[in-house]
Amino acid sequence: MKTIRPASALVVSALLAGCTVGPNYSGPPVAAPKAAKAPAFVRAGDAPVAATPPVARWWESLNDTTLTALENRALSANPDLAAAEAKLRQARASLREQKANLLPKGSASALYAHARFPGLDLGSSDSGSGQGGSGSVSDIDLYNLGFDASWEVDIFGGQRRAIEAARATAEGAEASLADAQVSLTAEVAQAYINVRDRQRRIALNQQSIAMQEQMLALTRQRFERGTASRLDVERLSQQLDSTRADVTPLHAELDAYLDELATLTGDEPGALDATMATPAPLPLPPAEVAIGDPAGLLQRRPDIRAAERMLAADTAKIGQAKAAEFPSLSFMGIIGIGGTSPADLTKLDDFTALLAPQLSWSFLDFGRNAAKVKQAEGVRDEAEAKYRSAVLAALRDAEDSLSQFRNRRGTVATLARAKASADETLALSRQRYAAGTSTLIDLLDAERQQVEAEQNLSIAEAGLSGDFVTIQKALGLGWGATEAPR
Structure with a gap:
């Protein structure tokens, strides 16, 4: 009978290592075939968007x-990004x-041991004594240097599937980081827009309060002279109290958005109060918004990429579970030198060597591993469903944000015309007041209406800028590439 040498066994095991069980990942399913073929978002309407x-x-x-x-900061x-x-x-x-x-695992060891053995020195004795002798002690020193190695051959690809799953998981973590960047940049921009909007509305409300106070004072003078009724005074007083009440929640919202902006930038609440104290114009979206195409959206959004990488990882884990159903082959080797004196450690030609291949197979597990395979397949199916859901949700986000942006633009255009009309009315009221054909109260009322129209326009413009931010988030923008997994 011909025996197989260890070197031959290694060659055989290397050839067997080319077998990898389990399904090969062939890419994600087509979750939205119509969107993948569409040239652009068809319901963009008359919104100023470009592909x-x-x-x-x-x-x-x-x-x-x-x-x-603030975005860079x-x-x-x-901390969430960290x-x-x-x-x-x-x-x-x-x-x-x-x-x-x-790869194989290896370790080295060094040993020194001192042993003390009690002994019994049996000698002759008188026949009548029955026993005799004296005890003795033996001391032994032991010196040893050793190296051992082990290697489990990946015959059926279980470990290769584990590497495949780990690589997909790492790529999914990279996509999740990008998704966190997308959410963060959108939240920072939205909080900043809210801060500038509240500052502008507070200033406009203060102007309105000042005008209404002046109107109320003049109306009271007219009432004292008998040219105005008590009803006029009460009506203006009630209107002034209502305007003053509107300012209080605006201050509370401004403080909340400043605190949100500070924490988003990794600072304590209140850290930006001094920096942002001076009001600034509200940032408005550009005249034309680039949106790309739906197919590019599916490749760009990091939450979709994270779901796809999770699907790839869970597919590889099926093969990892199936590989456990088959036999495993491992090798263990030991080399050691030593003896009872330190000089024995230098005798390199006098060593102990052991090479032990081991074949193991848990063929009688009463369906335990088969259940694990079914479990892995169920996890993969769940990941596939989540991927489909992520794709559909992304397309819906894009369509809804574009529709909202388009309709908000119509609202802004309408309120801009109303603001222009109020400006024209105020200009005519000033001319009539200068000519002496209208009263100061009429002029102040025209100024109040003009401020109110500007407030309504400011709210709509803030909403339009917020819709622009929502579009960018829906498109999956705001993240930067990171170093690829090694």
Whole structure:
């Protein structure tokens, strides 16, 4: 009978290592075939959008240096973003660990031992004594240097599937980090828009309060002279109290948005109060918004990429579970030198060596591993359903945000015309007052209506800027590329 030498066994095992069980991942399913073929978002309507590729750092198109500085600060100091980056580092370290598991493991050891053995020195004795002798002690020193190695051959590809799953998981963590960046940049921009909007509305309300106070004072003078009724005084007084009441929640909202902006940029609440104390114009969206095409959206949105990478990882884990159903082959080797004196450690030609191949197979597990395979297949099916859901949700976000942006533009245009009409009315009222054909109260009322029209327009413009931010988030913009997994 011919025996197989260890070197031959290694060659055979290497050839067997080419077999990898389990399904091969062939890419994600087509979740939205119509959208993939569409040239652009068909329901963009008359909104100023273009199918040109969008800009990643979209907030720079708002031309607001303060907003740009806040975005950069948030991307470098936000704690939630730091947590996502830490998860990415964990996933990449796990990938390196799985790659290392494919290689042999080796360790070295050094041993010194001193043993003391009690002994019994049996000698002759008188026949009448029955026993005799004296005890003795033996001392032994032991010196040893050893090296051992083990290697489990990946015959059916279980470890290769584990590496495949770890790599997909790391890429999914990278996509999750990008998704966190998308959400963060959108939240910072929205909070900044809300701050500037509240500051502007507070200033307009203060103007309105000042005008109404002057109107109320003049009306009281007229009432004292008998040229105005008590009803006119009460009506203006009630209107003034209502306007004053509107300012209080605006101050509370301004404080809340300033605190939100501070925490988003990684600072304590109140840290930006002094920096943002001076009101500034509300940033408005550009005249034309680039949206790209639906197919590009599916490739660009990081939440979709994260769902796709999770599907790839769960597919690889099926093969990892199936590989456990088959036999495993491992090798263990030991080399050691030593003896009872330190000089024995230098005798390199006098060593102990052991090479032990081991074949194991858990063929009688009463369906345990088959259940694990079914479980892995169920997890994969769940990941596929989540991927389809992510795709449909992304397309819906894009369509809804574009529709909202289009309709908001119509509202802004209408209120802009109303504001222009109020400006014209105020100009005519000033001419009539200067000519002496109208009263000061008439002029103040025209100014109040003009301020009210400006307030309504300010609210609509803030909503339009917020809709622009929503479009950028729906398009999956605001993230930067990171280092690829190693």
